[in-house]
Structures are given as structure tokens and as C-alpha cells.
Amino acid sequence: MTAQLEYPDPLASDALLSIQDLWKVFGPKADRVPRRPDLARLDRKDLYQQTGCTAAVRDLSFDVAPGEVFVVMGLSGSGKSTLVRCLTRLIEPTAGSIYFEGEDLRAADEKRLRTLRRSKFSMVFQHFGLLPHRKVIDNVSYGLEVRGESKPDRRRRAQEVIDLVGLAGNEQLYPEQLSGGMQQRVGLARALANDPDVLLFDEPFSALDPLIRREMQTEVARLHREVGKTMVFITHDLSEALKLGDRILLMRDGAAVQLGTGDELVGAPADDYVREFVRDVPRADILTLRWIVRQPRPDEQLDGPELGPDVLVREATRLVLESDRPVKVVAEGQLLGVIDDEAILAVVADPDPSASRPQDG
């Protein structure tokens, strides 16, 4: 199975965000590029040579489901920041449509957009964007102040989210008195204070050192479990994408290379570019038994232990290797197939992701 790019129908879908045929082209007479197939199909270099334009976002279509963590991943310059800014029209798209809760955002006027940006979306930036002369509590409640909420309401809500992100006790400090990780917690608290429908993260942890970065990823995963917000999360870091993303959109030169779950990218890379991207991922930590189950042979005894298809290969390794019979993979009482030592070792020991193929069911 190769993960498919999705082409959503905003009227039919229950997506929170639905993006269709979205383009952002920078340069002279940019709007001719999406309209003219002879220009639209040029690669980055040729497009620039012929028109002086760069397509930062190139014909993207995808849905984000309510409650989903949707990760946009790609190397520097692949168009991630431009894409996330197009979603709320902080950058005006050149072509395509954006539906949010069924509303056509490209038809919204500036006043409506400001209201939406203030009440429905919150952004968390790489460089925190905190106000240096305001204490933590006042940074967190700033958005509520802009919205005109009363002081007691602001304080109550700010304290709630400060507690939620683990900043209690630091309310009266100024940003410069905090470490990078703590400053980003303030950024998170500020984003949550507005109680938005969607949190947009633009490489929020890139400036943090690796240990703090991992801690913050765990924090975001926990917050997501606790508050269940829809998140669009931009990163160039594959392990971060795999850790956080329900689905991952991999971009290259503005275009979608693959959209799928982490295990789809790792187990069924759409092309050599994705294969190279995921080459060093420990596959046993990402692939589930679904990817390596096979039909039993007629002579095989089917009285071995049972596991579900969504168990990670790493977690199943010991049981499978210790069992003298094939382990059965069972979902809802139905036998999907079996796993043997060979299948496990192929994933644990074989670095080539093209070796695995998922089984249906």
C-alpha cells in the first residue's frame, strides 16, 4: 500500500480545516503560475528562471480532522512556514481554497479574519514572541486583555493554563528570568489561554537544546491528551513528527510528497525522497504487526499466543522470539495471520524500509 494524497470535498467532509488546490507563489505576476499548466508544472529552478517566481506552496490539498495532530514536515525552504501562515491568511494565498468549520476563509473580510485569528486560532512560534516587560502572568493573559475580558476573568484563566503547562510558581517572573524551555511553556500557556479551536505551531522547539526539546514534545503530547485541541505542527525534525503526528504531510519545494501516518511513511515511502528521509528511523518502534503479518501455511499450528495488529514490532519481539509457535495476530476475534521470528528479525535487523508491506484488515 502506498499512502494516498487526499482530495477532500469541504461540503461532504467533517474536517475542521479543509485545504484545496492551495498555492502561494512569490514573485512578479504570481497568479498566472497556478492558472497556466505550462508554468504550474515547472520545477523550482525552471519556474524561477522563466518567471522570477518561487512556488512556496504548490497545489496542496488536505483535511485536518477535529482533534487531530497534523504535522507538516520538510527541510528548510520546503514551504512549511508559508503554508501555516496561509491557513489564517496572514500570508494571502495565490490560489485555492481554505475552509474552516465549513466557512470559506478566502471569502472572509479582514474584520472577520481578525476575529477568527483572535478566537479560533493560536500560534506558537520558534522564538516565543513574549513581551519582555510583562510578567509571565501578564504575557499569558495578554490575548484575553486584547479580547476585552475583565481582569478577574483574565487572572483566573491565565492561572488555569499556567498550572496546566507546569509553570505554577513562576507567575511573577519576567521572560528573561526563565530558561528557553520555560519561556516556551509561557508561549504554550498564552496560546491555550484563548481556548482556540486550532493551535498552530511553527517549529516551536527548534531553538531548544535536545533534552529540553524532548521534554517539550512530551509536554505537547500530554496537553493534547488532556485538552484534545486540534494542532497543526510544523517541524523539520522527523523524530518530532513521528512522536507527535497523527498524520504527517511531507513537503518538498512547496509540494506534498506524501501524506500519511508515521508508520505509512516509514513502512511504505512514496518515493526515494521519502525513503531517504526515513532511512535511519528505528522501524521496530514505528511499524506495527499489521505491517508484517502473513497468511498461515497449511501445516502451521495455530495454537500460539495472540496479539493485536496495532502492537509495535518492538513490543512484540520478545514474545514472538520466545514462542515456539507462530504468534497469531487477531483483531475483533478474527485471525489476520501470523508472525514468526523471521518477520520480526527482518524489521529489527533490516534497515531497508522497502522490505515491509502492510496487510489489510
Ligand SMILES: Nc1ncnc2c1ncn2[C@@H]1O[C@H](COP(=O)(O)OP(=O)(O)OP(=O)(O)O)[C@@H](O)[C@H]1O
Ligand atoms: N516573502 C517572500 N518572498 C519571496 N520568497 C519567499 C518569501 N517567503 C518565502 N519565500 C520562499 O518560499 C520558499 C518556502 O519558504 P518557507 O519559509 O515557507 O519554508 P520553510 O519550510 O518554512 O523553511 P524554514 O524552515 O527555513 O523556515 C523558500 O524558497 C523561500 O525562499
